[in-house]
Amino acid sequence: MASAVLNPINSTLIAVALVPIGQSFGAGPGRTAWLISALYLATAVGQPVVGLLVDRYGARRVLLAGASVVIVAGVAGMVPLSVGWLTGVRAVLGIGTCAGFPAAMAVLRRRADALGEGVPARVLSLLSLSSQTIMVIGPTLGGVLITLFGWPAIFAVNIPLAGASLLLAIFWVPKDAPTRDATKPKPIDVRGIALFSLALLVLLFYLMAPGIGDLWLLVAAVAIGALFVRVELRAQVPFIDLRMLAANTPILRTYLRQALSFTAIYAIMFGYVQWLQEGRGFGESVSGLLLLPMSAVAMCAAALSGRPTGVRARLVTVAVALLGGSVALLFVGDTTWLGFLLVLVALFGLAQGLTSVANQTTLYRESPAETMGTASGLFRTAQYLGAIVASTVIAQCYGVHADSGGLHRLGTVLVVISALLLVVTIADRGLKLAERRERARQA
Structure with a gap:
């Protein structure tokens, strides 16, 4: 869990730092958007590759290497050379933080198989809850760090966090087994x-x-x-068994749902915060505080999702909440009551808290144990494809200034995405079959 949260925290801390970094270097939203995209580009490409390394060489080795890379990047980010330099640092952070999630999923799967258990729903919920908690408090934490120490603090915070992850991996994660066929290792x-x-x-x-x-x-x-x-x-x-993947349509649909869901979630996390700062004139700390309802609802939703049944109902709820929140964006303006803004972000928080646990459970059910790392890496790739699309949509909708007109354009795009997600989820018969299998196994 300590390693798995490194990526979410770096994904979200940057949300309230875009404006102050842009002001420091005289860069507009078009250039600072690369600070978001660089991490997601590196992560989207690196996740399945790192997942393969987990499957081949073991989770512990990969965790130690990833934490070391994050520490180096944290030190480099404290050097304020240019937006281009910080963009490169964010890319390195993306590579280093790739290790956490596929390694965690592989460790859970091997442990559960060794004990003869089914889906470890409670542990999957805790894994998701830890990431969700960090993800949703990231903007608030980022606002506090920037207010106290300036924007370089969002890079420096990686040093103690990755250091803790490194030590926990050394002392708590079981040592990797020797390569099975030392004389004839599988080719990469x-x-x-x-x-x-x-x-x-x-x-x-x-x-x-x-x-x-x-x-x-x-x-x-x-x-x-x-x-x-x-x-x-x-x-x-x-590298990726395309025949197996093509035959496993439940996993493909899971990837699609994850991408669509997080396109909307990241669009709010980054685009909405920019509007609060530029369109409404709130400071970094206040903008972070206004996302607290999203944080609270997301954490509660993730905490209450720790069971292997009811996945389809939760995924439908995700789509409905995203659609409702996206429609609400169309009615937000420069003088909108703060209570309405808080309810709006709470809807997105509900979707954020439910989607990862539900989709992770489906991924765990449908993935073969020997390729869990690679499948988990592709799962995160789908999520960050959504993040990259979100950053593109934000840049296209806002242009040079995050005003209310741009927010309405963003809301229109998210209505379309959320409606598509709702159709895809309702039409997925595989979710019903999986629910029946799980109930029969428990009976």
């Missing part, structure tokens, strides 16, 4: 990893600033993706 599909990373990076660069003149990037991403598929289908030990 370097070509598959390279093509996957390149295709995803090109696609994400296009999504960062989509336009007619940059359509060649989209064409290139499709071409590289097609080559990746060809290589993987012929590989003896592929």
Whole structure:
């Protein structure tokens, strides 16, 4: 859990730091948006790769390496050279924080299998709750740190946090077993990893600033993706088993739900905070405090989700809450009553608290134990694809200033995304079948 929260805290602390960093370097929302996207670009590409390393070499080794990288990046972030430098630091943080979630899921799966247990719903809930808690208090914590120490504190905080993660991994995480076939280790599909990373990076660069003149990037991403598929289908030990993935439609639908949900959640977490600061003129600490209802509701929702049944109902609730909150954005203005603003973010908090636990439970049910790390990495990749799309939508809706008109445009986009999520969730018959299997197993 200590390692798994490093990524969420770095995802959210930056939310209230975008404006002061931009003011320090004379950069607008278009440039500071890269501070968000750099971490998500690195994480989206790195998660399945790190997940593969967890499956091959063990969770403990990967956790130790990841925490060490985060400490180095935390030190580098305290050097205020330029927005470009800080963007690079955020990318390194993304790589270092990739280790936590796939390693945690792999440890849980192996432990549960060794004890002959089913879905460890309570532990999955605690894992999600720890990340959700950090994620939702991140903007508030960031506002306090910036008020007391300035924006470099959001980078410096990684040093003690990653240090604690490093020590806990050394003393508490069981040592990794020796490689099973030391004489004939499984080959790593370097070509598959390279093509996957390149295709995803090109696609994400296009999504960062989509336009007619940059359509060649989209064409290139499709071409590289097609080559990746060809290589993987012929590989003896592929990086991603596409045949297994194509046959496992419940996992594919889980990835889609996670991407759509977090597109809306991250759009609020970053875009709404920017509007509070620039559109309503609130300071960093006040803007962070106004997100407290989102924090409180999300934590309560995650804490109450620790059971393996009722997943479909919770996922439908997520879609309905996101749709309701998105519609409410259309009625927000420069003089809107603060109580309405608090209720609005509470709806997004409900969705945030429920979605990760419900989708994690589905992922755990449907993933083979031997590929849990890779499947978990792809799960996080789907989440951060949503984050990158969210940052693109924010930049396109706001332009150079986060005003109420831009917030209404953002709300319109989120209404469409939330409605699509609701349709996808209701139409998923696999969720009903999984519920029946779980009830039969418990009976």
